Each structure stands twice: as C-alpha cells, then as structure tokens.
Amino acid sequence: MSSLLEMLRRGWRGHWSLRIGTIAALVFLLIGFVSFVWTPYPIERLDVGSAMQGPSLAHWLGTDHLGRDLVSMVMKGTRTSFVVAAIAVAIGALIGVPLGLGAAAWGGPLEWLILRLSDFLFAFPALIIAIIITTLFGPGAINAMIAVGIFNIPVFARVARGGALSLKSLDYLAAGRLAGLSNWEVARKHVLPNIMSLIIVQATIQLALGILAEASLSYVGLGTQAPATSLGLMLKDAQTYVLLKPSLALIPGLTIVLIVIALNIAGDGLRDLLDPRLKRIGALRAAD
C-alpha cells in the first residue's frame, strides 16, 4: 500500500482535476459532518411564523415553508446523502469485490453464475430495484441504502473480476500457488492489493451515482422520510413552492449537482493517476 500512497502524493502535484475535485468533495463532506454536532438551527423545530423568509443575517439562505433554516437543512441533507451513498458503496464493494475475485479465481460454473446474476441485476435500473425493495419493506433511508447497495454489487464484481483477470497470467500468482496458497489466499494476498486502485476509483464514481440515486429515491418519496431530511427530500418539498420561491429548489438542486461534479472530477483524476493503461494511452496520444 505504501507505493499507492506515494503515487497519490506524486500525482497530487500534477493533477489539477484531482486537486479541485477532492478539495470540493471534502468541503461538502465537512459541511455534512459538522451537522452531527452543530447546525445553526435545529431542523425539527417548525416555526411557521418565520416561513418563506429571504436571506438575512439570522438565516443566511432564508427559510422554507415550515420556517426551517435552509443552511441547517442543506447541512443535514448533505450528510444524509453522503451517509446513504457511502453505505451503499460499502455494501456493493464488500459483497461485489469478493464475488468478482471468486469468479476470476475459480472460473467455470461459478464465474458463469456470478456473471449471469450480475447481468440480471444490471437489467433493472437502480430505481426499479429500489421501488421493489421499498414497496416490500417500506420506504426509508435504510432501505434506500440497501437498494442502491444491491445495484452497486455487480458494478464492483465486474471491476474486480476484470482487474483480477488482467493479473491472472502474471507469474507471481503462480509463484503464490507454488508456495501452497489456496485460490482464496492468492486472491487476497496477491490480487486484491494490486487492483485496489481500480476499486478506489470505482468507489468514488459509485459514491457520486449513489448520491444521485438517493436524491431520486427521496424525490419520489421512497427514500429518507421527514422529520429527517435529505437533498432529494428538500427538492420534493420545494416542488410545490417553486414558483413562489425558486431558491427553495435551486439550493438543494445546486448542492447535488456540485457534489456529483466534484466526486466525478476527483474520480476521473484518480483514474488517470492510478490506471497505468490510461496513462500510457494518454502519453501515446500526446506523442502523435
């Protein structure tokens, strides 16, 4: 892992997109996580008397139709989005990566089964899976995480399998097997560390997709439920008042867009940095 960190440190200087993307994403993450300990106003307290206010010193971004402070809402909403997306990525990676490694290591019927299962999951858009799950188990943030997480499983399985297959003919895997390592030990000791960069890059991209998916689910009412809030739920609430006060929809909407763009830029930068294949293509193109 030390060489991975070193590579990151070296690349940090050269890659503007990586820097901008990572810093922006970290800022949003910070904003979200500060809300665990502090928000300007508690969002559970409704104050209809001060509803629909414009920006002021007391309320920097104004208040919504129930008098809740928009800064606090955005902070809490960002947090919910990140937590849901992160747990969904964790579900996808923790189940998908071992499946992909297993498929590559054993091959044969197991690989066929895993690939067909992932095809099956890919056939349904995330939203459809989420609707099925939430109709079965009821709407809520946890079920949204599970739904998006299930959608992530085949993505990670494919990435892990592809990475593992590209390493399969390398002699150090054979050396590991000669040293008496089982298929599983070879995958864990020799394959996983070498495809970690691929997985990290995929995780950033899935994080962005997860935030978008959470927002859509909450927007159709299948995700986070009041009194908790998320960026998607804020959009949904703002829908009714969008002509009256457009900033109610614009603020959470822009936040979503900015987070997703930041994560995607960071992901692209990471990929350029970590994936030697792309780097070589880039160098060849530059030489042409």
Add this chain to the structure above:
Amino acid sequence: MPLIEVNGLTVRFGDRTVLDGVSFAIDKGERFGAIGETGSGKTMSALAIAGLLPDDAQVLGGIVFDNAPLPTVEKEMARLRGRRIGFVFQEPMSALDPLMEVGAQVGEALVLSGRAKDTPAQVRQLLDEVGLEAQHAQRFPHQLSGGQRQRVMIAVALAGEPDLLIADEPTSALDLITQRKVLDLIDRLCASRGMALMFISHDLKAVAALCTRVMVIKDGRVVEMANKLSIFGSPRHDYTKMLIAAGRHRARTLMRSPIGPPLLEVKNLVRRFRQPDISIFEPRPPLFAVNDVSFVLRTGESIALVGPSGSGKTTLARIIAGLDRATKGELVFDHQTYHGTDLPRVFRRDISLVFQDPFGSFNPRLTIGDSVAEPLRLEPPRLPVDIAERIEELVTAVGLSPDMLSRYPHEFSGGQRQRFAIARALITKPRLVVLDEPVSALDVSVRGEVLVMLNRLRADFGLTFLIISHDLEMVRIVADRVMVMDKGKIIETGTPAQLLEAPREKLTQDLVAARLPEVGIVPAS
C-alpha cells in the same frame, strides 16, 4: 553527406538525465548499431530521431535529417516519420492494433505515407517482401506467431519506402530460430532497398552480424564509436571489453555430487488444450501442447529442454511443478505418483520453479523479502530468527545483500530480480528446480553471470535441474543432457556437445545454425 546527424543530444526527465551529449551520424545506406544495457538510453536516442519522445522530456541539442533540422511541428514530423523513417518496435504485439487485420494495418501505413496507388496489390507485395503469404493479410495480430508479427511490423515500416529504418531490439521477444530469420530479413531488405539502418540491441552478436559501424552507450553517454572490426577486435573502453567478455559464457567444471537414482520419471505425458471452434459446424481439433513425453531425471543431474516457442516446454514445466494437470500419463517423483496439480502438499517444497520473466514474478506491492520468504509456509512453522537466517543465507548465495530485502521489486534491475527469484525457488531446499528460460529476459551482459551462478548453486546445494531454453549455446554451460522438443514431442536427446557438433534432426540443425557467430578476440581475464 550524412543522412542523419545528431549533435550533442541531451534528454532529461525532470532532474534525471537519460541522454547526455550524444552525437553520431548515419550515412545513406549505412548500417549503424547501438549497443547498451537496459536503461542505457539507446532507445531514447532512437525515439528522439523519430520525434516520439514522451511529452515531459526536455530535449537539448540538434538533429539534422537530410540537411534539414527535424521539424518541430507535429504534423510535418508525422509526415517525415511516415515517408522517410521507418520504426520497428521491440514488442510487435503491443505495436500492432489487436482489432485490425494486419493487411489493413499495412494498407493504412501506405495510405498515410501517400504512396497508396493500388493498395491491395501493394500490401501483397510488401507482405511477400517480408516473407509472409497473402493469406496472412486477413489475420489478426493474435493469430500470428511472434516472428510473423514482427514481419508485419517491418512491412508497416517499409510501406513509406523509408530512407532510414530504426529497429529497436526487434528480436529480443523472439526465439533463436525466428530471431535469426528476422535478422536475415532486415539484412536482405537493407541491401535490396539501400536503406540506412539504425539497429538497437543489447546483443553484441546480433549487432555484429548486421551492422558496419557500432556505438556503445552507457548511462546516456557514448563511450565508444567505431567500425565493427575495431570495436569487437580491439575495444578501447573497459565497458566495451566487459560487454564483449560477458557475451561469452565460460563453462567451469565444478565438483558435483554424483548422479544418483531417478528422481523424477515422466511417463507418456499428454496435455491437450481445447481450441475454440472455427464455427459451430467446424470444430477445431484439440491442441497437443505436450504429446506423449517420457524421460527420467536422475538426482544431481541437469537436463535442458530446448525448442522453439510454442513447442510445449513451458506447459511441461508447469505440469511438473504442479501448476497444470496432465490430460494423460503420469509423473513419479521420489516414488510418489502424480499428474500435476494433485502434487501432494508435502512434496510441494521439493519441486520449485523459476519463472522466465523477472518483472512479472514478484508482487509489486510486497517487499522482496516477503516474496522470497513466501514458500516457507510449506514448511513446519519455525522461529523468525531461523527464517531470517535462511533468507540471509540464500540471498548471500545468489550474490545479493540481505539489507535489500525490505525494498520493493521496482527498485531492482532484471538481473537482480532474477537472482531473488532463484533465491525464492531455493528457500525450501528443494530437490528439483525447474528453470523456465531463466536468462532469456535478461541483458546478454548479465546472462553469463546468472548461468555461472546457477552452476555454482547446483554444486553447493546438490540440486537437480530441469532447464528450459531456446538457446543451445546457453544450455551448454549448465546442462549434462539436452532434450530437443518440437510440437509437444521430444525429438532428440544427447549431450550438449553431441547436439552442437552432430545434430540429427532438422530442428536441431536449425537451432545450431541459428547461432550467431562469436564476436571479437578477448584476452583471457
């Protein structure tokens, strides 16, 4: 009037200098060789001429091509590359487009160079010129052998009828017979077309066979440049002398343990691979990688398995080491019968394998020490002190220092890595060591050292060797007996001297004939 003149060429990447004030000139129709070890900068000088240096390279000095400085505009440079400079790369598989028929790739080169008139006919003619048949035009790169791919690369390079052909180690990925054929082809083409040649290699013999003037590069500097006869006949620089001396491997007779009872018996071994069908109506017959092979390897003996690439040598080695399973037949190791992957775990420590490619055989994320110690898990657990002692003993035995163990593989040269790979193979004190082309990925200058070391280790540890190689010359030093393998069968067996002097089979004769002549007269050191 030289065709190309390089004056004080300096190439830097950041603060690392790859080429330092290199000057040379190549006349029209001249054959110019550049010799140096891996990392000496010989490839960089060729890339600089072709304007193919990576973007982050800082270039100083001038290159004059046919009385005009190299264009700085990429578009003009590309035209120059297409029409006047042909480039043949080291690894033809990665230089060809895997998704394009090779005929189309030759045609593309014709069109881009503006010389396409009747493209199909011209492609046919070019393929014919490099010794390929018209039907090969419809194949994809992966359907051709390494030698055929390199011929396609040469055809692509010839498409623009260049004045200068740059060949960057064009044969180092090929086996001996193919190497000789490709060298002869380049030789013939240069003569018939009157092309100038810049031939880059670490193999002195190949350069000597092809070139008339030679430049020796070390660490980015030209250490010696003269015509072939004086470079190889009376080298002035110590480095050149060293290279020439390293090119000839001296066999040393060492005390060996006497040859004992049979250690490994291979009985009628067959390994079949299913081939993808051409279509559902045309199944393809299975490929017999190893076809009814039998031999006996005695304790303390060293047998070499020689043959061209694709002859099944590596498959046989992998079955013996327990990485692959035989379709039919069996192996007996010390009274234990097995068929490959079912080698019992207690015997795993007795048979070890050294891989061909020292760059792929170490996990880049593990320290060398961890990789070398990995096979020790096959032994009963021992005290860390004992393990450290064992590693130290072996690392010293392969001529390296134990304090290198905490470093990562990328910090070492190919020769050093191969030494570590040998240390890893010996760490469990195996009885049989299978070496799959142990030196073919290494520079010629370090091959000799590694072979001599293998000989010494064999004597010191009382090892039994099965060495796989495509090079008879190399095998002479380390093997007691040689088996020649072709298309999965062993076709001839004998001592190295017998085979070199009186080869019976056609393939053996080809192998012997493919040897390049020795170079230079080196005073005994």
